[in-house]
Amino acid sequence: MYIYDDIDQRLIDERVAQYRDQTRRYLAGELTDDEYRPLRLQNGLYIQRHAPMLRIAVPYGLMNSRQLHKLADITRRYDKGYGHFSTRQNLQLNWPKLEDVPDILAELATVQMHAIQTSGSCIRAITTDQFAGIAPDEIIDPRPMIEILRQWSSFHPEFAGLPRKFKLAVSGSKQDRALVQAHDIGLEFYLDAASRLAIRVWVGGGLGRTPILGTVIREHLEWQHALTYCEAILRIYNLYGRRDNAYKARIKILVKALGAEEFARQVEAEWALHKDGPSTITQNEYDRVASFFTTNRHSTLTDQDASFEAAKIAEPSFAAWARRNVHGHKIPGYRAVTFSLKPTGIAPGDASSAQLDAMAELAERYSFGELRVSHEQNVILADVKLSDLHAVWQAACQHGLATPNIGLLTDIICCPGGDFCSLANAKSIPIATAIQKKFDDLDYLHDIGDIELNISGCMNSCGHHHVGHIGVLGVDKDGSEWYQITVGGQQGSNANIGKVIGPSFAAEEVPEVVAKLIETYIAERTAEEHFIDTFGRIGIAPFKNQVYAKEVA
């Protein structure tokens, strides 16, 4: 993974000093709340319901054991002994003290970590596929480009006061797992007709209050121009994006108001002035950054391992885990492993300090000391040998990290919601727990198969409910908490926004509604169909009818 040189290190050290001074001035009354707010936000510090919440950046979801040990240490010393992995592939602390944050940042800086631009109206963390670099269907490892973009966007002086937050995603695989269509800018790598690497540029996607999938404004961009082109897009947005209404301030609204064609024309005109300028990425720089991601460290193995096969037969629970939590790898004899942070009864994405340390140790032992965070809020060891899988499983079991539910109904994506977040309309964690409790039969879960259930506590959609096969959204009706259900949302190359099935429900009704949706699927499915396929074939009506059918007396 990328390692800081003196230049990177000095920048984050200077950032700590700058933020320490800003906090000092705030506490001394020299900065007002309003003046301090954007400064702390651009450093990931929200003021939440109970306490501040600090969002720590995990660039493209990648970290090493040393960093994770440090995070465990921080959760012990400055928080309540746990951390929360969010859908933005970062780690959130729910209970830090505002005056401790400069010290936390100083601690993070010792392991090349920070909280720069993890919130606020600026370019946010750039995300990608959690299987980047190992996915069998990968065209190019997107991480070097993201690292180049990360550096370019860090403290970008021109874009420090955008109308609203700005999110980029980069995809390097055939199947898009980075959600490029749901970001302000999505860069999709592909091979053009001449087998050269090109980028398709999506703009104006986003979830939130007005979910819109992006549009392609440039079909073919040579990778060298990624920075200058993004800069042109951002300049047009910065100048003309709305600032009078926060709900209409994302770039998607501007793209819609101008029309994608006119927006693209303005971007191209601006870009023409800077194309081939000094920010054009050189092969040299690209290769330098890429060198951090292409270390030759895998052993030559066959893609068969007798001990692994034997263990699966001997221990059905290991086999069940291997079926759900182990994923393909482009190098023979290796697999990726997901630690489930979704056992029933724990807030999805939460991990205790002890679990953080345990995962760090397992990474050290079995996976080159590296870990990844997925936007599904789980943690992944990307490079485990087939012959080590059983040992990893046993250790994961000991630490409550081996729930065999990855991609199943209980692997719920869920935002912190009303328990923590001051913007929430409704709680989301108790809903996730209630659904997990209702579906506690593992055989039934496996029978239901691949399905994504996403929960957001409000329209800000941090839980990505729009793109969940089943989406649950907290809404406020006359001051009480209700839940709107959508069906048919989808991420990836066939991205789709879910459709609302009808009037919303009270909290205690939600698990039953989910059960009825599942029953409908089970009754209607053909042998090969997953939930989303059945939905695609039969449409929303049967689901709706089942859910709203009058109880027969």
Place this chain on the structure above:
Amino acid sequence: MSNLIKHNGIAADPWTLVSLPAPAEDTVRKQAGKVVIFKVTGEPAATQEQLQTAVIPATGNVIVPLTLWQARKDELASRAARGEIGIWLESYELLEHLLASVSDINSLPVIGINFPRFADGRGFSLAVQLRTRHHYRHELRAIGDVLRDQLYFMKRCGFDAFSLRADRSTEDALASLRDFSEPYQGSVDNPLPVWRRYPRVGHHALAHSKTEPTHDDEVD
């Protein structure tokens, strides 16, 4: 004491800023919405009458709002020729209108850009466009809600003068211009991204080397 920072130091201010009476709150907000979406300036924020009756000091150097300059250009022409007139823009105004109102942008000794709120970042892009697209060479001044925590960004975008908000210390603010010693990306103050400034090393070499500058760039 002056609240002007110029060329990285506190400087006496030879310019007087002329402002128009503030229009009613809601007019401005409505207009801002229109401006940003439809890219037109809509009705002027000040009425014709206000523009005609606004008091412009009869002598000395003045920076006037773009709308005032447009309305009373004839009256100001001879002073402009003597270099006594600068122009300032609201963050929602369009550079095209400024350009159309002068024969040569570099005939203006100073251009001001107003930050109505410090979090309104349009001024950054306006500055970048003035410096790069329109090659403006003279003083570019940030006015309005100008606070120390934004100065570093303003400077990088091409501002070289800052009228700090009156209630803040210029002494304290000066330090902020040096918040970061080596930024990653190119911008107006130094168009080279860091990898063109320094030979940075890749994975194999990193553990054993220090990065040394190849040449000295102006990055103060």
